[in-house]
Amino acid sequence: MNQEKLYLYPMWIRLWHLINAVLCLILMITGISMQFSSKQVTIVQFDSAVTIHNLSGIILIINYVFFFIGNFITSNGRYYQFSSSGLFYRLKKQVIYYTHGVLNKETPPFPINKDKKFNPLQQFTYVIVMYIFVPIILISGLALLYPETIPVSIMYVSGLHFIDFLHILSGFIVSMFMFIHIYFCTIGKSPLSNFKSIINGYHETY
């Protein structure tokens, strides 16, 4: 088996990823705690949850700007760019690998290398999450932090409801992504190798 170590995750990416992961977890827990607040059961005290959620949200915005600019000015941004041509075919192939091939120890259809850090499915979902849903959460969260700025009506519905719905929906989608993302990270050379990679920066191919 050809084994090599690729330095795919530079320090700024690892730092951003660590902060992002911790903040997303905090935001998910405090968000659920507030949304499903009950007098009997407390995950996080309501006032603490509000303060922690607001502070974490602001730090997440700063962290996102760091990620966005980082990808804009370094070569890391190219990993998130892809062609629409044959996209469906590539996604289908990767899905088949995850549902069938990986169980039968088949070789990955899109091996990771210096030019392709992500397989097509990773690339597609990361783009959807990081460039669509996370910005929606951040913008709607910022608006909810200053609800007086929200227009009374957006597209014939209450502006406040519209923004709140977008925030919760995007929060749910990103939270679900987190669970799937963490599980898929166990699919590597060993179940823990991808977790080690995001700490030391080196990806172990197999």
Added chain:
Amino acid sequence: MTHEVYIRPSWFVILLIVLVILVFVYSYSSKVSSISATSPVPAKTDSISMHEFKNAGENENCLKCHGQSKYVLENIEMGKSVFKRMYSELIIDRDLFYSSNHRYFKCIDCHSEDYTTFPHPNNLRMESKASCIDCHGGDPQYAKYFFENIDTGFQASVHSQKHSQDFTCWMCHNPHTYKINARTNENITKTIIYDNNICLSCHSDYRKYELLTEKENPNILSKHDWLPNQELHFASVRCIECHTKKKTDSALIAHQILPKTKALKNCKECHSVKSELLSTLYKYQAQEVRSTGRLFSGIFTSDTIVIGAARNYTLTWLSIIIFIGIIAGIIVHACIRYLKH
């Protein structure tokens, strides 16, 4: 032939930001144009037609002085008459009176008939004023308003306990202008402003506050420093939401104002599925939801979302099912991987 598009994800973010700016600009420009389209000078309110009121003619005997800011005091012996200013507390606004709940009353229904002589006899100053319960108590017609419970609550409140007889119903409710509100859910913002202004008429006005106590009037803003988004809370809920003892099944408005140490300070009393607000400010909406079984439950009006108290059970269950599905999928996949390896 297919067109190849090279997707640069930063476009999405830029597009999203442009979209947000457009929505805000559009919403605000339409708001500004609707404001500028209305006349800057408010239309003159139509005066109440006095012909509707049988009591109006007799009331004019009083209102010819008490309906304006000055009156003429004549001294027949001296053959002299002078203009005197009417105390602002004694001026009755005709429009407000004839649109109030007590609009069909004659002045002397509640005040002594001796007031019909002028100058008024001095002993009338000792006249004790009727309270709400004096007229409304024990009357089946008013049973639905629970005046007895209101009176019991008021007697137990700090206002009554600390200020004894000085503090009457009229300190908060002006019998000459009182108009019932908060019977529907249609204009909650108006109700909030109306009710909070009652409290603030003393608690933000030292001149009125000092009529009842020697104590220093507490600064409302600094006393509520602990409240997150203080301004938003003040605009969205009433003082009585936290400062009264609730009785869910009786009077709409709880009248037992609690000492400050017993005021609600736990966020979850309002921000939870069984929010206290459902028994007070949003009582009518709660009843409506119960009777119609609407999709949304809890506090979910067009201009309010009380976090933790608004629920959409369909979406909640849908999200739980999706979550369970994802976790089940992960477990099944992991098990097969483990078994095959």
